[in-house]
Amino acid sequence: MWKQQLIYTERGTFELFTKGHGEPLCVTHLYSQFNETGDYFADSFTSLHKVILINLKEAGNSVTACKEEELSMEETAEDLEAIREALNISSWHFAGHSTGGMLGLMYAINYPQSLQSLVVVGAAASDYTKTKDCIYHPHHPQFAYMQQLIEDLKLPHLTKKERRTLSIKRTKLSLYHPEQYETYFSKPIHKTMAASRMNYFSKEFRSFDLRKQLASVTTKTLIICGKHDVQCPIASSLQIHQGSRNSSFIPFEHSNHYPFLEEK
Template sequence: MWKQQLIHTDRGTFELFTKGHGEPLCITHLYSQFNETGDYFADSFTSLHKVILINLKDAGNSVTASQEDELSMEETIQDLEAIREALRISSWHFAGHSTGGMLGLLYAINYPQSLQSLVVVGAAASDYSKMKDCIYHPEHPQFAYMQQLIEDLKLPHLTKKERTTLSTERTKLSLYKPEQYETYFSKAIYKTMAASRMNYFAKEFRSFDVSEQLANVTTKTLILCGQHDVQCPIASSLQIHKGIRDSSFIPFEHSNHYPFLEEEEKFSSVITAFYHSLKEGSEHL
């Protein structure tokens, strides 16, 4: 189990969970609600770092936003900075999957001095839904089904069983081998969606575009993506790699949106090599 903490900052009180030992590494997601059971992505880093898993505003027991725009990405990275300062951490590592990776890019652009490294997994620097091989593009064959599942998951009075069934179906759409779902997601990890954050992101991501600012990123960056990612297609990761000087990019040939589960051993090996290279001052993995 992860250890819960409530951290008081000048931007409100935030709930976070910690696990592991080593240099501090921040992980969050724009609309996930975490709890003591943790998170599959975050678990991948606990053998290498002290992972700090953060519930953002309107998520879990963190402060409620008083205005809707407090849920924006720009406001969120300011919240992360306030949390870092309250924890008295001079700089930390950041790893983000999907919208967490998008947030990581914005963080590295705006607060380079706060990040020792950045790992971006299955993310994008601009509106990925414009790509026809993205499941959020209206012409994608699974578009309507995905949209229905997302809307159903926002319903407030779902039973735990109903929520689990819907979430499972949604996740299977983003697996290279959906029949392996039970194998990948076998731990007792339960997280939910913060509906207000999801709704805000659904409006905000259309105008999200940091592609021109990637050249300003000086943080050591590792970009990973499944070859078959239907949420943030691999072309998005290639755009990030092209934009960030000296970044490293590694594709996962047998993965969709969850390479840290679909190719767990390779993922662990890759991130271990990356962090070791930082300590050794190496330019290459």
């Protein structure tokens, strides 16, 4: 189990969970709600780092936003910096999967002095839904099904069993071998979605574009992507790599959106 902690910062109180030993490494996601059971992606780093898994504003027991704009990526990067300062950490590592990776890029652009290294997995530096091989593009064959699952997961009165069934269906769409779901997700890890954050992101990402700012990222960066990623297609990761000055890129040949599980 992960150790829960409430951190008081100048930007509000945040809930975080820690596990592991070593140099501090921050992990978060734009709209996931974490708890003591942890996170599969964050678990990847606990053997080498003290991992700090953060619930952002309006996720878990973290502070509620006073205005909707506080849920933006830029404001969230400021929250991360306030948390780092409150923890008295001079600099840390950051690892982000999917929207967590997008946030990592924003953080590296705005606070390069706070980062020792950055890991970006299955992410993008601009609107990734404009290509037809993305499951969020209207012409993708699974688009309507994915959208329905997302909307169903936002329903407030779902039973645990109903929520789990929907989550499994949604996740299987992003696996190269969906029949291996039970093998990949075998740990007792349970997390949910912060609907208000998800809703804000669904508006914000239309104007999300960090491509011109990538050249300013001096942080040592590792970019990873599954070759068959349907959420953030591999072209998005290549774009980050080509735009960054200090990055390396590793494609995972037999993975979709979860290379840290599919090719562990």
